[in-house]
Amino acid sequence: MVTLSNEHESDTRQRLIEAAAGMFVEQGFNAAKVRDIVARAGANVAAVNYHFGSKEGLYAAVIQYHSAQAIEVLSQQAGDDRGRTPAARLRDYVRTFLQRLLTQTPQFTMSKLVAREMVEPTAAFGLIIEKFVWPQYHALQAIVRTIAGEKLSEELVRRCCLSIVGQCLYYQFARQVVACLDPGFGYGPADVERLAEHVVAFSLGGIHQSARTRTGEAQKSRSGHVNGR
Amino acid sequence: MVTLSNEHESDTRQRLIEAAAGMFVEQGFNAAKVRDIVARAGANVAAVNYHFGSKEGLYAAVIQYHSAQAIEVLSQQAGDDRGRTPAARLRDYVRTFLQRLLTQTPQFTMSKLVAREMVEPTAAFGLIIEKFVWPQYHALQAIVRTIAGEKLSEELVRRCCLSIVGQCLYYQFARQVVACLDPGFGYGPADVERLAEHVVAFSLGGIHQSARTRTGEAQKSRSGHVNGR
DNA sequence: TTGTAATTAAAACAATCGTTTGATACAAAT
DNA sequence: ATTTGTATCAAACGATTGTTTTAATTACAA
Numbered sequence: 001m002v003t004l005s006n007e008h009e010s011d012t013r014q015r016l017i018e019a020a021a022g023m024f025v026e027q028g029f030n031a032a033k034v035r036d037i038v039a040r041a042g043a044n045v046a047a048v049n050y051h052f053g054s055k056e057g058l059y060a061a062v063i064q065y066h067s068a069q070a071i072e073v074l075s076q077q078a079g080d081d082r083g084r085t086p087a088a089r090l091r092d093y094v095r096t097f098l099q100r101l102l103t104q105t106p107q108f109t110m111s112k113l114v115a116r117e118m119v120e121p122t123a124a125f126g127l128i129i130e131k132f133v134w135p136q137y138h139a140l141q142a143i144v145r146t147i148a149g150e151k152l153s154e155e156l157v158r159r160c161c162l163s164i165v166g167q168c169l170y171y172q173f174a175r176q177v178v179a180c181l182d183p184g185f186g187y188g189p190a191d192v193e194r195l196a197e198h199v200v201a202f203s204l205g206g207i208h209q210s211a212r213t214r215t216g217e218a219q220k221s222r223s224g225h226v227n228g229r
Numbered sequence: 230m231v232t233l234s235n236e237h238e239s240d241t242r243q244r245l246i247e248a249a250a251g252m253f254v255e256q257g258f259n260a261a262k263v264r265d266i267v268a269r270a271g272a273n274v275a276a277v278n279y280h281f282g283s284k285e286g287l288y289a290a291v292i293q294y295h296s297a298q299a300i301e302v303l304s305q306q307a308g309d310d311r312g313r314t315p316a317a318r319l320r321d322y323v324r325t326f327l328q329r330l331l332t333q334t335p336q337f338t339m340s341k342l343v344a345r346e347m348v349e350p351t352a353a354f355g356l357i358i359e360k361f362v363w364p365q366y367h368a369l370q371a372i373v374r375t376i377a378g379e380k381l382s383e384e385l386v387r388r389c390c391l392s393i394v395g396q397c398l399y400y401q402f403a404r405q406v407v408a409c410l411d412p413g414f415g416y417g418p419a420d421v422e423r424l425a426e427h428v429v430a431f432s433l434g435g436i437h438q439s440a441r442t443r444t445g446e447a448q449k450s451r452s453g454h455v456n457g458r
Numbered sequence: 459t460t461g462t463a464a465t466t467a468a469a470a471c472a473a474t475c476g477t478t479t480g481a482t483a484c485a486a487a488t
Numbered sequence: 489a490t491t492t493g494t495a496t497c498a499a500a501c502g503a504t505t506g507t508t509t510t511a512a513t514t515a516c517a518a
Contacts, residue, residue: 166399203436209434
C-alpha cells in the first residue's frame with residue numbers, strides 16, 4: 001500500500017530489495033537468512049517486517065520490482081522477428097536466454113530468480129510460471145515449429161523445447177558440476193557466447209533429426225537415419 | 230566401523246538409513262529434518278546421533294550404503310558394448326540414465342542423490358563427483374567421440390556431453406515445471422521410455438550437426454548447413 | 459517550537475533446528 | 489548375582505530461525 005505515490009519512499013526499503021535479490025539469487029529463498037540480508041543492506045532486523053510484513057513479503061517485493069524491469073525489456077525486444085530466418089530467431093533466443101541466465105550483470109536478476117523457482121519452488125511459483133515461463137515457452141515453441149516445418153507432432157515440439165532449455169539451465173543449476181567437468185568454462189561473456197553457438201547448432205541438428213525420426217515408431221528407430229551403422 | 234561383521238547390527242540403524250534416503254531424495258539434505266526422518270523410521274530422535282554421530286554422518290551412511298549397491302550394478306552392466314553400434318550405445322546410456330533418474334523404484338536411489346548433489350552440494354560433493362559423475366561422464370564422452378568420428382574437438386565433445394545430460398537432468402531438477410509445461414508427461418515407465426527415444430534422436434542429430442559446424446568459426450555459422458535460410 | 463506520524467534500533471519472543479543428557483531396559487560376560 | 493556394554497527413550501539443551509515488541513529517533517506540519 002505504501003509502495004507507490006509516497007513522497008518519503010524509504011531508502012532502506014530499496015536497499016533491502018536489492019540486497020535480498022542478491023541473496024535470493026545466490027542462495028535461494030530458504031537458504032537466504034534475513035539477518036544476512038539486512039546486514040548487506042545496512043539495515044536493522046526489524047526493517048524487513050516493518051516494510052514488507054514478512055520474509056515472504058520481501059521476496060514478493062523483490063519479484064515485483066524485477067518483474068516490472070524484466071517485462072519492460074521483454075516487450076521492447078519482441079516484434080523485430082519479421083524477415084529473420086527461423087535459425088536466426090533460435091540463435092537470438094538461446095543467446096539472450098543464456099546471457100541473462102549465466103552472466104553476472106545485476107541486470108536480468110529476474111532470469112536467475114525464475115531458474116531458482118524451477119528447482120526450489122516457493123509461493124510465487126504459479127506467478128512465475130504464468131508471467132515468465134509460459135510466454136518464453138510459447139515463443140520457443142513457435143520457433144521450433146517453424147524450424148521443423150510442421151513435421152513435428154505437438155508432443156515432439158514440447159520435447160524439443162524442453163531439450164533446448166534443459167541444455168541451457170543445466171549450466172545454471174549445476175554450476176559446481178560444470179566447473180568440475182569443464183574447468184575451462186568460466187561463465188564469462190565469451191564463454192557464454194560460445195556456449196550459445198553450441199546449443200544452437202546442437203539443437204538445430206536435434207530438431208531436424210526429431211523431424212526425420214517422427215513420433216510414433218520410436219521403438220524400432222534402430223534403423224533410423226543417423227545411426228552409426 | 231561397526232558397519233560390518235557385527236552380530237547385533239541394530240535394526241533401527243537400517244531403518245534409519247532407508248527412511249533418510251527417502252527424505253534426502255525427496256527434499257534434499259537441508260530441507261530433510263531429522264525429526265521427520267526418525268518419525269518415518271519409527272525411531273527416537275537420539276537414534277541418529279547414537280548410530281551415526283550426526284545428521285551428516287547419517288547422510289554419509291546413506292551414500293555409502295547405496296554406493297555399494299550402485300557400483301555393483303554399474304560394474305555388471307559394463308563390458309557388453311563390443312559389437313554394438315555407437316548410436317545403440319548412446320541409446321542404452323540415455324535410457325538407463327533416465328530410468329534410474331526418473332522412475333520411482335526404490336532401487337537406484339543413488340542416481341537421485343547424485344542429482345541432488347548437483348544442485349545443492351554438500352560435504353559429500355567431491356566424493357560423488359569422483360565416484361559417479363566422472364566415470365559416467367567419461368563413458369559418455371567415449372560414446373560421443375565414436376559417434377562424431379573424431380571430427381569434434383575435445384571442447385565440443387564436452388559441450389555435447391553436457392547437452393545430453395542437461396536434457397535428462399532437467400526432467401528431474403524441474404519436475405514441477407515439466408508438470409506445468411507438459412502435463413501429459415507422467416514420469417511413468419512408458420513416458421520415460423519415449424522421453425529416452427527423443428533425447429537419443431535429438432542428441433544424435435545434435436552431435437552430427439556439431440561435427441559439421443566445427444569448432445572455430447562459430448561467429449559466421451549463419452551460413453551453416455541447417456539454417457532455415 | 460510543538461505535535462504527530464513515520465522510521466529505526468536494541469532486545470526479546472516463540473518456534474524450530476541438530477544435538478546432548480540421563481535414566482532405563484536388556485543382553486551377555488565375569 | 490553382579491558387572492559391563494548396547495540400545496532406546498523422554499526430556500531438555502544451545503543455537504538459529506523469522507518475527508514482535510518497545511522505545512528512541514527522525515521528518516514534517518501546525
